[in-house]
Amino acid sequence: MKVYMDYNATTPVDPRVAERAIPYLKKDSFGNPSSFHTYGQEARAAVTAAREEVARTLNAPAHSVLFTSGGSEGDNHAIKGVFFARREKGNHIITTQVEHPAVLGTCEWLEKVEGARVTYLPVDRQGHLDPQQVAGAITDKTTLVTVMMANNETGVIFPIKEIAAVCRAKGVICHTDAVQAMGKLPLDVEALGVDLLSIAGHKMYAPKGVGALYFRPGTPLNNLLHGGHQEGGLRAGTENIVGIIAMGEACRIIREDLEQDRQRLTALRDRLENGILSGIPHTFVNGDRENRVCNTSNITFEFIEGEALLLALDMAGVALSSGSACASGSEEPSHVLQAMGLKPEQARASLRFSIGRFTNAEEVDYVLEKLPAIVTRLRALSPIAPH
Amino acid sequence: MKVYMDYNATTPVDPRVAERAIPYLKKDSFGNPSSFHTYGQEARAAVTAAREEVARTLNAPAHSVLFTSGGSEGDNHAIKGVFFARREKGNHIITTQVEHPAVLGTCEWLEKVEGARVTYLPVDRQGHLDPQQVAGAITDKTTLVTVMMANNETGVIFPIKEIAAVCRAKGVICHTDAVQAMGKLPLDVEALGVDLLSIAGHKMYAPKGVGALYFRPGTPLNNLLHGGHQEGGLRAGTENIVGIIAMGEACRIIREDLEQDRQRLTALRDRLENGILSGIPHTFVNGDRENRVCNTSNITFEFIEGEALLLALDMAGVALSSGSACASGSEEPSHVLQAMGLKPEQARASLRFSIGRFTNAEEVDYVLEKLPAIVTRLRALSPIAPH
Numbered sequence: 214m215k216v217y218m219d220y221n222a223t224t225p226v227d228p229r230v231a232e233r234a235i236p237y238l239k240k241d242s243f244g245n246p247s248s249f250h251t252y253g254q255e256a257r258a259a260v261t262a263a264r265e266e267v268a269r270t271l272n273a274p275a276h277s278v279l280f281t282s283g284g285s286e287g288d289n290h291a292i293k294g295v296f297f298a299r300r301e302k303g304n305h306i307i308t309t310q311v312e313h314p315a316v317l318g319t320c321e322w323l324e325k326v327e328g329a330r331v332t333y334l335p336v337d338r339q340g341h342l343d344p345q346q347v348a349g350a351i352t353d354k355t356t357l358v359t360v361m362m363a364n365n366e367t368g369v370i371f372p373i374k375e376i377a378a379v380c381r382a383k384g385v386i387c388h389t390d391a392v393q394a395m396g397k398l399p400l401d402v403e404a405l406g407v408d409l410l411s412i413a414g415h416k417m418y419a420p421k422g423v424g425a426l427y428f429r430p431g432t433p434l435n436n437l438l439h440g441g442h443q444e445g446g447l448r449a450g451t452e453n454i455v456g457i458i459a460m461g462e463a464c465r466i467i468r469e470d471l472e473q474d475r476q477r478l479t480a481l482r483d484r485l486e487n488g489i490l491s492g493i494p495h496t497f498v499n500g501d502r503e504n505r506v507c508n509t510s511n512i513t514f515e516f517i518e519g520e521a522l523l524l525a526l527d528m529a530g531v532a533l534s535s536g537s538a539c540a541s542g543s544e545e546p547s548h549v550l551q552a553m554g555l556k557p558e559q560a561r562a563s564l565r566f567s568i569g570r571f572t573n574a575e576e577v578d579y580v581l582e583k584l585p586a587i588v589t590r591l592r593a594l595s596p597i598a599p600h
Numbered sequence: 601m602k603v604y605m606d607y608n609a610t611t612p613v614d615p616r617v618a619e620r621a622i623p624y625l626k627k628d629s630f631g632n633p634s635s636f637h638t639y640g641q642e643a644r645a646a647v648t649a650a651r652e653e654v655a656r657t658l659n660a661p662a663h664s665v666l667f668t669s670g671g672s673e674g675d676n677h678a679i680k681g682v683f684f685a686r687r688e689k690g691n692h693i694i695t696t697q698v699e700h701p702a703v704l705g706t707c708e709w710l711e712k713v714e715g716a717r718v719t720y721l722p723v724d725r726q727g728h729l730d731p732q733q734v735a736g737a738i739t740d741k742t743t744l745v746t747v748m749m750a751n752n753e754t755g756v757i758f759p760i761k762e763i764a765a766v767c768r769a770k771g772v773i774c775h776t777d778a779v780q781a782m783g784k785l786p787l788d789v790e791a792l793g794v795d796l797l798s799i800a801g802h803k804m805y806a807p808k809g810v811g812a813l814y815f816r817p818g819t820p821l822n823n824l825l826h827g828g829h830q831e832g833g834l835r836a837g838t839e840n841i842v843g844i845i846a847m848g849e850a851c852r853i854i855r856e857d858l859e860q861d862r863q864r865l866t867a868l869r870d871r872l873e874n875g876i877l878s879g880i881p882h883t884f885v886n887g888d889r890e891n892r893v894c895n896t897s898n899i900t901f902e903f904i905e906g907e908a909l910l911l912a913l914d915m916a917g918v919a920l921s922s923g924s925a926c927a928s929g930s931e932e933p934s935h936v937l938q939a940m941g942l943k944p945e946q947a948r949a950s951l952r953f954s955i956g957r958f959t960n961a962e963e964v965d966y967v968l969e970k971l972p973a974i975v976t977r978l979r980a981l982s983p984i985a986p987h
Contacts, residue, residue: 217639223632223838231625238618238625238807238842240958245610245802249910251920252604282669282809285827285837297713315827315836326684331906351968415838420625421632422669422809422840437824439709440672440702449702450672451610451802451807455625455842532637571627 216576218533220416220508220569221365227418227570229466234420234459242380246452258559260452263461270464272401273427275414280457283424284392285315287411287433290426290448291388292319295357295409295449296329296431298385303354307332309342309371312361312553313390313597317548320359330354338427338554339501340369341466348379350494357386362394362410366536367500368509370398377406383563386432390422392416394465397506408432411413412520414456418570419463424458432596459557474570481568481577488581493588495599499550499563513555513563516598517591525587532533606918607803607895607956608752608780613846614805614957616853621807621846633839634830646904647839650848654812657851658797659788664833666813667844671703671779674798674813675746677824679706679774682744682796683716685820686773690741696729697939700747700777704935707746709888717741725941726888727756735766744773750783753923753936753952754887755896757785766795770826773819779803779811783854784862784893795819801843805957806850813822861957865894868955868964870967873897875968878974882986886937886950898937900950901944903985904978909951912974918967920953 226234226520237259244252246260256332261275281287296306308320310333325327332350333600336342347358358380363370373389388409391400396417402410408429415421428434428447441448487503490496495515514522519535526533536547546560566576574583592598604612613621623629624646631639633647643650648662655662661737668674683693695707697720710716719737723729734745745767750757760776767774775796778787783804789797802808815821815834827836877883882902901909906922913920923934933947940949955964 219632219635219637219639220638223630223952225627225630226625228627231627235622235625238613238622239844240612240615240618243612245606245808248606248609248919248921249907250606250914250921252606252919253609271827282840283672283837285825286669289825300713313827314823314829318826318828318836320821322823326687326822401701413838415632420840420842421838422843422963423975435713436705436709437706438672438676438702440675440700441705449676449705450670451800451808453669453806453807453840453843456840458807459625520636529639532635532639534637535637 214530214579216531216579218566218568218572218580221535221565221567223415224418225292225571226420227463227466227511229355230419230459230462234455236299236453236456238456244347247441248378254590256454262459263457263593266461266464267425268425269442270468271427272403272445274430274448276281276445277428277430279426279448280452280460281424281448282422282453284390284411284416286437287413287424287426288313288315288390289319291409291411292316292357292359293323293437296323296327297389299356303333303356304328305330305352305354305356307334307338307347307355307358308348309334311336311340311549312359313365313392316361316390327589340367340499340553341373344372344375344379347376351383351385353363355385357388357391359388359515362389363392363397363506364500364545364549365393367511368501368505370394370504370506373407374405377500381406386401394506396471397508399471401431402427414441414460414463417463419459419465420456423453433521459516475507478572480570481572482508482510483572485566485577485580486512489584492581492585499553508568510566511563512566513559514597515559515562515586517562519561519564521591522587525591529587530582531583533564535564569596601966603918603955605955605959605967606919608952608954609921610808611800611809611956612958614850616855617806617846617849618718621842623840624842624845633708634828643841646841647844653848653851657855658814659790660814661817663743663832664815664817665667665837666815667847668811668813668835669809669840670805671777671798671800673824674800674811675700675777676703678796678798679703679744680692680710681821682773682775683710683714684822685917686743688920690743691715691743692739692743693722694717694721694734694737694742694745696723696747698723698727698751698936699750700748700779703746703748703777707827707968723939726752726883727886727940728753728888729758729760731762731766736850738772742772745776746775746777747907749776749778750784750893751887751936752780753934754898755782756887757891757893760794761792769792781893783858784895786858789814801847801850804850804854806846808845810840812847831874862894865959866952868959868961869895869897871956871961872953872964874965879968879972883960886942893967897953898950899953900946901975902946902949903982904949904975906948906951908978909974912978916970916974918970919985920951922951924942960983966981
């Protein structure tokens with residue numbers, strides 16, 4: 214049996230999405246949306262329809278959605294775009310210690326190369342951030358607050374609505390990386406009150422290499438990609454038609470399926486999590502179990518090397534990960550779990566289970582069947598485990 | 601009959617390319633190349649194979665090719681990447697007046713926001729740039745020269761090898777936008793001697809939304825997209841697998857088909873061009889007819905509004921354009937043709953015919969059959985045409 218429980222790293226493409234997108238990989242549907250002629254105008258109409266689907270799903274006007282090459286580009290665009298556009302006002306950015314590498318890496322580059330000052334707010338043991346921490350960190354030089362909507366490693370949901378209200382009251386732009394929230398929570402940019410919100414296709418059953426950035430009309434924002442007039446002049450580069458069509462369909466499906474997906478995934482995730490906690494000693498969940506997206510469970514298996522557990526699970530046909538795929542290759546244990554107060558060896562002993570639209574109960578039960586023996590075997594080899 | 605002669609705006613996806621790429625839009629091939637498990641490693645292997653195809657086609661080592669979201673990203677990355685990495689050395693960039701908007705727009709942003717100084721070199725009536733102009737413009741503050749390999753509007757080929765030699769002798773980084781050269785000329789980064797070279801999938805029979813940037817190992821280059829460690833740490837963001845697989849196959853095909861494509865396209869283009877010049881009075885070709893890529897013909901039809909001619913041709917089933925799709929939406933006549941000395945009304949009376957792999961003689965003859973009557977009719981309506 215093969216079981217994929219790494220949906221937070223990437224999702225399969227939904228067959229309904231693929232069906233809509235594949236014709237645009239064929240020889241006869243290929244116009245450049247910027248071209249004047251019929252081929253071009255057909256492509257433009259398809260992009261427009263997809264943009265309307267994305268905008269409708271976010272409760273945004275269509276002209277406030279621009280397509281990107283993915284979540285990382287959206288985060289880079291939002292953060293650098295505001296930084297450069299408001300540099301005369303100030304150079305201070307506020308974020309958290311548990312953001313995705315695309316946010317942290319962008320902030321670090323701005324610190325190093327552009328003289329930005331960045332405040333990295335801590336979170337508590339449950340992974341929570343108090344909006345008052347944001348309020349307290351804002352200075353007259355603050356131009357941007359960027360806080361994720363849901364954490365990629367723990368699933369913990371941040372109080373973005375309250376943070377956006379704090380920002381608005383102080384005239385600060387508010388961006389949220391909603392890559393891990395899209396398709397797992399209803400996202401309404403009006404209700405949230407954010408100015409910028411980034412999403413990624415490949416976390417929502419569309420392909421890799423496409424994403425979208427919502428920007429509230431009027432938000433000061435420099436381009437990240439300069440050149441042609443595409444995307445209302447905000448993002449140069451010929452549009453990724455296949456990806457954009459796919460994003461539109463993926464958003465339509467989210468509007469249709471979100472509620473039933475959430476209920477089903479919450480039940481499956483809880484079954485998995487409770488089965489692990491009750492069946493395997495010395496395990497605990499990281500992050501607030503109530504205030505979490507429906508599909509994610511981050512569990513520490515004390516006295517184990519997470520990499521060894523991942524390898525053993527992979528050999529048993531179960532694919533998951535220890536944290537962000539974007540941070541893999543790094544020797545460091547999870548910065549998220551360490552920011553939440555875990556010791557490095559606990560962070561290293563933690564796995565992220567992330568299920569999704571194609572996960573079923575049989576797969577959950579397979580993992581619950583295989584996992585205890587694997588953990589027991591690995592602990593038997595551990596010099597630090599209690600025997 | 602429908603005739604597409606706007607290959608410089610975008611190409612259809614080659615069916616061989618589509619066949620290779622489509623499986624990666626399906627539900628079962630979807631891993632994240634950064635993931636540790638089997639799904640991820642399968643995706644990583646596919647990306648590696650595609651990278652080797654691209655590198656081999658450019659005669660580059662595989663680790664010197666990074667995948668981008670397209671030509672505009674590659675140009676932005678190369679120019680900003682060198683500018684920021686070498687800012688302590690200087691702030692001077694040299695380019696030409698006839699570059700693609702992605703190059704010009706990036707330079708203009710650096711001038712406005714980052715205090716760059718940019719020299720925009722002129723070209724002559726034939727569209728030529730003398731490498732000595734580059735040599736003469738280099739100062740001790742110059743960090744980057746960026747000159748296109750072939751012009752997108754006229755097809756004129758630039759002396760990049762000689763320009764790169766000038767740069768190397770003076771310790772200046774040399775980038776070339778080779779988007780319009782790829783698949784039309786053999787490109788060998790060693791023979792050329794460039795440090796950076798950008799290409800775009802959708803000008804070479806792969807889909808829109810993917811491209812590649814060659815960088816000579818050791819070239820000082822900041823990231824454009826910060827975050828994850830993808831692409832050797834040089835470009836954050838989960839890889840566009842479908843696009844990357846397509847790029848690999850498109851490059852393999854170029855190695856196989858380039859010589860026969862060039863011969864066939866040169867003959868077809870010349871037949872089209874000579875037919876127009878001999879059949880329609882008051883027409884002339886823009887750009888050096890000898891030193892040009894095989895598929896492009898830029899022709900001025902004096903005393904005509906190009907937009908009207910395009911519309912009439914579109915109604916007759918013939919799709920082409922007046923210049924860069926990326927500059928469309930602008931009311932300005934072509935900056936390329938004006939830099940070559942055409943008057944604005946001549947620039948506005950010019951069309952770009954660009955043919956490609958799926959163009960056949962029947963299509964060329966159809967255009968030669970339809971065009972004279974359309975031109976005659978439009979000129980009859982023109983108050984300035986000689987009657």
